[in-house]
Amino acid sequence: GTLPGLWNAEDRFRKSYLATFPGYYETGDAGRIDEDGYIWIMARTDDVINVAGHRLSTGAMEEVLAGHPDVAECAVVGVSDELKGQMPIGFLCLTKGVDRPHEEIVAECVTRMREQIGPVAAFKQAVVVDRLPKTRSGKILRATIVKIADGEDFKPPATIDDPAILDEIRDALKGIGYPQS
Numbered sequence: 001g002t003l004p005g006l007w008n009a010e011d012r013f014r015k016s017y018l019a020t021f022p023g024y025y026e027t028g029d030a031g032r033i034d035e036d037g038y039i040w041i042m043a044r045t046d047d048v049i050n051v052a053g054h055r056l057s058t059g060a061m062e063e064v065l066a067g068h069p070d071v072a073e074c075a076v077v078g079v080s081d082e083l084k085g086q087m088p089i090g091f092l093c094l095t096k097g098v099d100r101p102h103e104e105i106v107a108e109c110v111t112r113m114r115e116q117i118g119p120v121a122a123f124k125q126a127v128v129v130d131r132l133p134k135t136r137s138g139k140i141l142r143a144t145i146v147k148i149a150d151g152e153d154f155k156p157p158a159t160i161d162d163p164a165i166l167d168e169i170r171d172a173l174k175g176i177g178y179p180q181s
Contacts, residue, residue: 030059032066040066047142049078049086051122058088058142061123064116065090070098070105075132075140076123079149079178089149090126091172102128127172135159145169151179 006013020026031041047058058076065074073093078086090109098105106126113123133141136159147154148170156163173179 030057030063032063049088051078051081051086051088051120052084054120056088056117056121060117061088061090061113061121064113065092065109065126068092068105068109068112070094070100071109072096073132075142075145077142077146077149079146084122087125088121088123089173089176089178090123091132091145091169092126092128093131094128125176127176129168129172131165131168133165133169134161136161149173149178 006016017026028045029041030045030047031039033039045057045059048055049058050056058078061076062074065071065076071092072095075091076088077091079089081087090106090113092105092109094102094105105128109126110123113121117123133144135141135157141157141160144154144157144160144166146152148166156166160166
């Protein structure tokens with residue numbers, strides 16, 4: 001099927017979905033094509049966090065992290081911060097066979113972020129995890145990760161692939177001081 005328009009908003013429909021890339025539909029998905037030609041949908045273009053008044057794309061940050069040769073998959077979320085509003089935290093799944101110290105890889109990722117996005121990203125923390133929490137269809141459960149990091153109550157989504165991974169994420173976050181009291 002096709003999306004013929006928005007109810008009583010034909011002009012807004014054209015501007016929102018058809019004007020950016022003439023001939024193509026703007027889905028709002030952000031991704032990358034790897035060296036083998038595979039397409040990786042990384043985030044939504046509307047996935048932004050507010051760091052000290054700066055609106056930053058978590059998708060752009062994930063692109064930087066995914067460009068590290070030892071990172072197979074990643075996610076960036078914004079966690080609550082008393083001073084800056086939100087702070088980004090990266091979650092890194094390493095490529096099979098990587099046996100370098102995790103601290104070294106995290107430090108390289110922090111440096112990459114500073115060089116490619118800039119100090120405005122305030123990216124200072126990342127944690128290596130074995131896997132990311134996902135739905136059965138493969139969507140990363142970013143909102144659930146944020147709630148765990150912020151110490152908020154949450155209910156695992158009914159569509160979660162493996163609920164046990166939430167304990168792994170909780171343990172990884174504890175290792176870097178989250179949730180903060």
